[in-house]
Amino acid sequence: MGAVYALIALGYTMVYGILELINFAHGEIFMMGSFFGLLFWWILEMTGLSKVIPIPLAIFLMFVFSMIATAFLGALLEFIAYRPLRSVTNRLIPLISALGASIFLQNFAMLTFGSTNRVYPAIFPDFGWNLFHARISLIQIFIFVTCILMMIGLTLLVHKTKLGRSMRAVSQDYVTASLMGIRVNRIITITFMIGSSLAAAAGVMYGMYYGVAKFDMGYLAGLKAFTAAVLGGIGNIPGAMLGGFCLGIIESFGAGYISSEYKDMFAFLMLLFILLLRPSGLLGQQVPDKV
Amino acid sequence: MMDIRFRRRVKAAARRWNNMDMRLKWGILLVIACVYPFLASSQYYVHIMNLAFIYIVLSLGLNIVCGLAGLLDLGFIAFYAVGAYTYAILSIKLGLSFWEILPIACVTTALFGLLVGSAAFRLRGDYFAIVTMGYGEIIRILANNLTFLTNGPIGIIGIPRPNAFGFKFEDPSQYYFLALAFVALAIFLTYRFQASRIGRALEAIREDEIAAVSMGVNLKNFKLISFIIGAMLGGSIGVFFASYATFVSPESFSFMESVMVLAMVVIGGMGTIEGPVIGALILVLLPEALRSVSDYRMLIFGALMVFMMIVMPKGFMGWIKPRRILRTAEEENPLVNRDF
Amino acid sequence: MLIEISNVTKQFGGLIAVNDVSMDVHEGEIVSVIGPNGAGKTTLFNCVTGVYTPEKGKILYKKDGVVRDIVGVPAYKIAYLGISRTFQNIRLFKNMTVLENVLVGRHPKLRAKIWEILLTLPAFVAEEKKGVRLARNLLEFVGLLDREAEISTSLPYGLQRKLEIARALASEPKILLLDEPAAGMNPSETEELISLIKKIREMGVTIILIEHDMSLVMKLSERIFVLDFGQKIAEGSPMEIRNNPKVIEAYLGKEEAEIA
Numbered sequence: 074m075g076a077v078y079a080l081i082a083l084g085y086t087m088v089y090g091i092l093e094l095i096n097f098a099h100g101e102i103f104m105m106g107s108f109f110g111l112l113f114w115w116i117l118e119m120t121g122l123s124k125v126i127p128i129p130l131a132i133f134l135m136f137v138f139s140m141i142a143t144a145f146l147g148a149l150l151e152f153i154a155y156r157p158l159r160s161v162t163n164r165l166i167p168l169i170s171a172l173g174a175s176i177f178l179q180n181f182a183m184l185t186f187g188s189t190n191r192v193y194p195a196i197f198p199d200f201g202w203n204l205f206h207a208r209i210s211l212i213q214i215f216i217f218v219t220c221i222l223m224m225i226g227l228t229l230l231v232h233k234t235k236l237g238r239s240m241r242a243v244s245q246d247y248v249t250a251s252l253m254g255i256r257v258n259r260i261i262t263i264t265f266m267i268g269s270s271l272a273a274a275a276g277v278m279y280g281m282y283y284g285v286a287k288f289d290m291g292y293l294a295g296l297k298a299f300t301a302a303v304l305g306g307i308g309n310i311p312g313a314m315l316g317g318f319c320l321g322i323i324e325s326f327g328a329g330y331i332s333s334e335y336k337d338m339f340a341f342l343m344l345l346f347i348l349l350l351r352p353s354g355l356l357g358q359q360v361p362d363k364v
Numbered sequence: 365m366m367d368i369r370f371r372r373r374v375k376a377a378a379r380r381w382n383n384m385d386m387r388l389k390w391g392i393l394l395v396i397a398c399v400y401p402f403l404a405s406s407q408y409y410v411h412i413m414n415l416a417f418i419y420i421v422l423s424l425g426l427n428i429v430c431g432l433a434g435l436l437d438l439g440f441i442a443f444y445a446v447g448a449y450t451y452a453i454l455s456i457k458l459g460l461s462f463w464e465i466l467p468i469a470c471v472t473t474a475l476f477g478l479l480v481g482s483a484a485f486r487l488r489g490d491y492f493a494i495v496t497m498g499y500g501e502i503i504r505i506l507a508n509n510l511t512f513l514t515n516g517p518i519g520i521i522g523i524p525r526p527n528a529f530g531f532k533f534e535d536p537s538q539y540y541f542l543a544l545a546f547v548a549l550a551i552f553l554t555y556r557f558q559a560s561r562i563g564r565a566l567e568a569i570r571e572d573e574i575a576a577v578s579m580g581v582n583l584k585n586f587k588l589i590s591f592i593i594g595a596m597l598g599g600s601i602g603v604f605f606a607s608y609a610t611f612v613s614p615e616s617f618s619f620m621e622s623v624m625v626l627a628m629v630v631i632g633g634m635g636t637i638e639g640p641v642i643g644a645l646i647l648v649l650l651p652e653a654l655r656s657v658s659d660y661r662m663l664i665f666g667a668l669m670v671f672m673m674i675v676m677p678k679g680f681m682g683w684i685k686p687r688r689i690l691r692t693a694e695e696e697n698p699l700v701n702r703d704f
Numbered sequence: 705m706l707i708e709i710s711n712v713t714k715q716f717g718g719l720i721a722v723n724d725v726s727m728d729v730h731e732g733e734i735v736s737v738i739g740p741n742g743a744g745k746t747t748l749f750n751c752v753t754g755v756y757t758p759e760k761g762k763i764l765y766k767k768d769g770v771v772r773d774i775v776g777v778p779a780y781k782i783a784y785l786g787i788s789r790t791f792q793n794i795r796l797f798k799n800m801t802v803l804e805n806v807l808v809g810r811h812p813k814l815r816a817k818i819w820e821i822l823l824t825l826p827a828f829v830a831e832e833k834k835g836v837r838l839a840r841n842l843l844e845f846v847g848l849l850d851r852e853a854e855i856s857t858s859l860p861y862g863l864q865r866k867l868e869i870a871r872a873l874a875s876e877p878k879i880l881l882l883d884e885p886a887a888g889m890n891p892s893e894t895e896e897l898i899s900l901i902k903k904i905r906e907m908g909v910t911i912i913l914i915e916h917d918m919s920l921v922m923k924l925s926e927r928i929f930v931l932d933f934g935q936k937i938a939e940g941s942p943m944e945i946r947n948n949p950k951v952i953e954a955y956l957g958k959e960e961a962e963i964a
C-alpha cells in the first residue's frame with residue numbers, strides 16, 4: 074500500500090511544488106480514477122470484449138483509459154477552481170475552493186455510481202507465495218512494480234526532458250519563468266494532468282487490490298497520501314516517494330504489533346513525531362526567512 | 365458581469381454597516397434574534413437556528429486562531445469534541461450538572477489547546493495545518509476506540525439535559541436562548557480581544573511574523589493565547605451541543621466538520637466578527653434551503669463554494685472593517701476623515 | 705557608551721555575512737553604517753535586534769546603568785529593552801490601517817491583562833487612550849495624521865517608510881535602527897526625512913542608520929562605519945570617510961563623484 078500512497082502523494086507534491094497549494098480535491102481525483110477504471114471494465118463487459126481480449130491487455134487498457142480521463146478531469150479542476158484564484162494572496166482561498174470542488178466530486182460520484190461499494194472485477198488470478206511469515210500475492214508484486222516504474226518514469230521526465238526543466242523552473246519562481254518565455258499556464262495544466270493520472274493509476278490499483286470502489290474512498294486515502302507528502306517534505310518529489318513507503322511500512326507494522334484499530338492513529342502520531350523533530354519533513358530543507 | 369455588480373452591492377452594504385453605530389446595529393440583530401423563536405412556525409426552524417448558533421460559536425472560535433492569528437487549523441473540531449465528551453462523560457458517570465461541567469470543560473479544552481499549541485506553534489504554514497489535522501484525527505480515533513470511556517463508535521446516549529433555576533431545558537425553543545447567550549458571549553469576547561493589544565498582536569503575527577517580533581510580540585505566547593481562547597470557545601459550545609443533542613458519537617467530529625467550520629470562516633470573511641457569523645448561517649441554512657433538491661444539494665453546495673471563492677475571495681464580509689482600537693479611545697480625538 | 709558591538713561574526717552556510725565587526729555608539733549620537741550592496745549591513749542590524757544570533761562576539765547594551773550582553777536574547781525582548789527598528793524592504797502590517805500599525809508598535813508599552821481587557825477595566829481603557837493619543841502625535845510628527853484610517857499599504861512608498869518610523873517610535877525606544885529610510889524617496893522627501901531624523905534625535909533617541917544616499921549620510925552622521933564583504937574597513941567622521949582611500953576603492957569609483 075505504501076507504493077499507492079506514494080503515487081497519490083506525488084500528485085500533492087507536484088502541485089504544491091509549483092503553486093504552493095494543497096490540492097485538497099486530489100483524494101477525489103484518485104477516487105474518480107478508480108471509478109473511471111471500473112467504468113472502462115463495464116464497457117468491456119457490456120460489449121463482450123472482456124472475453125475476447127487477453128487479460129493483461131485489458132488491464133493495461135483500463136489503466137490507460139482511467140489515466141487519460143482523470144488527467145482531463147485534473148486539468149478541468151485546475152481551470153475552474155484554481156486558475157481564477159492564482160492572483161489571490163491569501164492561501165486559504167484556493168484551499169476552500171478545493172474543498173468545494175472535493176465536495177462536488179464526491180457527491181457527483183455518489184449520484185452517478187451510487188452510495189454503496191462497487192465491486193471491482195477480480196481480474197487478477199488469486200495466487201501468491203509464502204515468504205517467511207508474510208504472504209506475498211501476485212497483485213502486490215504487480216502494484217509494487219508498476220508504482221516503481223511510474224516513479225522512475227516521472228523522475229526521468231522531471232530531470233531529463235525539456236518539459237521537466239520548465240516544470241522545475243516554474244516551481245522555482247513562476248514570475249521569472251514566465252519572463253523567460255515559459256508558458257506557465259500550460260506547465261501548470263500539464264502538472265495537474267500528470268499528478269492526476271498518477272492518482273488514477275493508484276485508484277485503479279487500489280480498486281483491484283481491495284476489490285471495491287466507493288464514492289468516499291478518496292478522503293482517507295487522500296489524507297494519508299497528503300501525510301506522506303508532508304512526511305517526505307512537501308514539494309519534494311523523492312520525498313513524496315519516501316514518505317509514501319514510510320507511511321505504508323509504519324502502518325503495517327503499527328497494525329501488526331499494536332492493533333489494527335489504532336493503525337490510522339499510528340500513522341498520524343508518527344507524522345507529528347517526525348515533524349516535531351524535523352519541522353520541514355524528512356527530505357525538505359529549511360529555508361530561513363530573509364529579512 | 366453579474367458577479368461584478370453583485371460584488372459592488374455587497375461592498376456598498378459593508379460600507380454602510382461599517383458606518384453604523386456599534387450599539388445600534390448589534391442591538392437590532394439581538395432584537396431580531398430574540399423574536400425569532402416566537403415567529404418561527406415550527407420547532408424545527410428553531411432547531412435549525414440552534415444548530416446555526418452552535419456553528420457560529422465554533423467559527424468565531426476558529427476565527428481567533430485562523431482569522432486573527434493566521435494559523436491554519438484543520439483540526440479545530442477536536443476542541444468541540446473534547447468539550448462534548450467531557451460533558452457526556454462527567455454528567456453520566458459523575459452526575460455533575462451542566463453549570464459545574466462548563467467551567468471544567470473550559471479548563472480541559474484550554475489545557476488541550478495549550479498542549480497542541482505548544483507542540484505545533486513552531487511549525488510553519490502547511491506543516492502547522494497538517495499537524496492540526498493530525499490531532500483532530502487522533503481525537504476522533506481515540507473517541508472511536510477508548511470504548512470504556514466513550515462507548516466507541518456507537519457513542520454515548522441519554523446525556524442529561526441542563527437545568528437552570530429549577531427549570532429544565534427540553535425542547536429547542538428552550539435551548540434557543542441558552543445558545544443565543546453563547547453566541548453573544550463569543551461575539552463580545554472576539555470584539556474585546558480584537559480591539560486590544562492582544563488582538564492587534566495576533567493580527568500582526570498574521571500579517572508579518574518578523575515585523576511583529578520586532579515590535580515586541582512574543583510569537584509563542586500569543587499563538588498559544590489564540591489557541592487557548594479558540595479552544596475554550598469550541599469546548600464550551602461542545603458542552604452545549606452534548607446537552608442539546610443528548611447524544612455524542614465520533615461521527616460528529618470528523619475532519620469534514622473541521623473543514624466546514626473553516627469554510628464558514630473563510631466564506632464569511634476571516635478576521636471579522638460579522639464574517640464567521642454570516643458564514644455559519646449560510647452554510648447551515650443553505651443545505652436546508654436546498655432540501656427540495658435533496659439529492660443534488662451537496663453537489664450544488666460544493667459548486668457554490670467554488671463559485672463564492674472565485675467571485676468574492678475575501679468572503680462576504682471582506683469589506684467590513686474590524687474594530688481594532690477601543691471605541692472610546694479612538695473617538696476621544698475624532699477625526700474628520702472617517703471614510704476609507 | 706550606549707551600545708557596543710564587539711567582534712560580531714554571522715555566517716550563512718559558507719558565506720560570512722558579518723565578519724568580526726566592532727562598533728560602538730554613544731547616547732544621543734547619529735551614526736551611519738554604509739557599504740556596497742551585500743556588505744552585511746542589514747545582517748548586522750538583524751544581529752542587534754535578535755532576528756539572527758551571531759556565532760561570535762558580544763553586543764553590550766546599557767540600560768538604566770546596567771550593561772548586559774544582548775546576544776541570544778530573543779527578538780521580542782529586544783524591543784522591550786528599547787531597541788526599535790525599521791525594515792529595508794518595508795514590512796508594514798498590510799491589512800491594518802495606519803493608526804493600527806502604530807499601535808502595534810506600541811506593544812511593549814501596553815500591559816493590560818486579559819481580564820482587564822475582557823471586563824473593560826479602567827486600567828485598560830486609560831492605557832488604550834494614552835496609546836492612541838501618542839500614536840496620533842507620532843503620525844502628526846511624520847505628517848501622516850490625516851491618513852490614519854487608510855490601509856497602510858495604500859500609502860505611497862515614501863509615506864510607508866515614514867509610517868515605519870512612526871511605528872518604531874511608538875514603543876518610545878532608546879535606540880532607533882533605520883535600514884535605508886531614504887530608499888525610493890525623491891529629493892524633497894529626502895530633505896524632509898533629514899529634518900525628521902534630526903528631530904528624533906532631539907527627542908533623545910540614539911540613531912543608527914544604514915543608507916546608500918551619501919548626501920543624507922554626510923549631512924546627518926556624527927560618525928560613519930564602512931562595511932565591505934562583511935568586514936569593517938573604516939570608521940570615522942564624515943570628513944575622514946570621504947577621504948579614506950579604502951572606502952573609495954570599495955565603492956569602485958561608483959559613488960566617487962558624490963564622495964569626492
Ligand SMILES: Nc1ncnc2c1ncn2[C@@H]1O[C@H](COP(=O)(O)OP(=O)(O)OP(=O)(O)O)[C@@H](O)[C@H]1O
Nearest residue numbers: 361362363716721740741742743744745746747748
Ligand atoms: N538569511 C540569509 N540566508 C543566507 N544568506 C543571507 C541571508 N541574509 C543575508 N544573506 C547574505 O548575506 C550577505 C549580506 O547581506 P545583507 O543583507 O546584510 O547586505 P546589505 O549590506 O544589507 O546589502 P544591501 O545594501 O543590498 O541591503 C549577502 O550576500 C546576502 O545574500
Ligand SMILES: [Mg+2]
Nearest residue numbers: 745746747792
Ligand atoms: Mg540591507
